[in-house]
Amino acid sequence: MNEFWSAVPVWIQVVLVLLAILQITLEVYALVDLYRRPVHQTTFDNKWVWLAIILLVSTIGAIIYLLAARKPAPLTDEVATPSSSSVRTDDIADTLFGPRDESVRP
Numbered sequence: 001m002n003e004f005w006s007a008v009p010v011w012i013q014v015v016l017v018l019l020a021i022l023q024i025t026l027e028v029y030a031l032v033d034l035y036r037r038p039v040h041q042t043t044f045d046n047k048w049v050w051l052a053i054i055l056l057v058s059t060i061g062a063i064i065y066l067l068a069a070r071k072p073a074p075l076t077d078e079v080a081t082p083s084s085s086s087v088r089t090d091d092i093a094d095t096l097f098g099p100r101d102e103s104v105r106p
Contacts, residue, residue, distance in 0.1 A: 023059050030054050030062035033070070043069045 005013070034042070034050055042050060050069050053061040094100065 026059060026066075027054060027062045030065045034065065037070065041071045041073060043071065 008016075031051075031054060034047060034054065037047075039045055039047055044050075050065050053069075054065050055061070057064070
């Protein structure tokens with residue numbers, strides 16, 4: 001094995017190592033995403049199927065999972081409303097510089 005590896009040019013060795021790192025990173029990312037994602041946000045509603053695809057089909061399985069298996073989070077009708085106690089500019093000025101005379105205040 002060592003004789004074969006030493007016969008390969010250095011630039012090809014670097015490319016192969018980078019591709020291996022990319023493959024491992026992609027698979028780890030897909031597995032972590034699958035672990036964190038709720039079951040109802042995956043296609044087929046079954047994480048075991050996707051775990052098998054990611055692990056057995058290797059890089060292509062991770063790519064298929066990332067492209068096809070993830071459903072977006074459901075949209076809710078609840079929208080974050082601004083707080084009812086909004087701060088006025090006059091209140092900020094009064095806090096910073098002290099209260100004004102009531103005769104000057106509009």
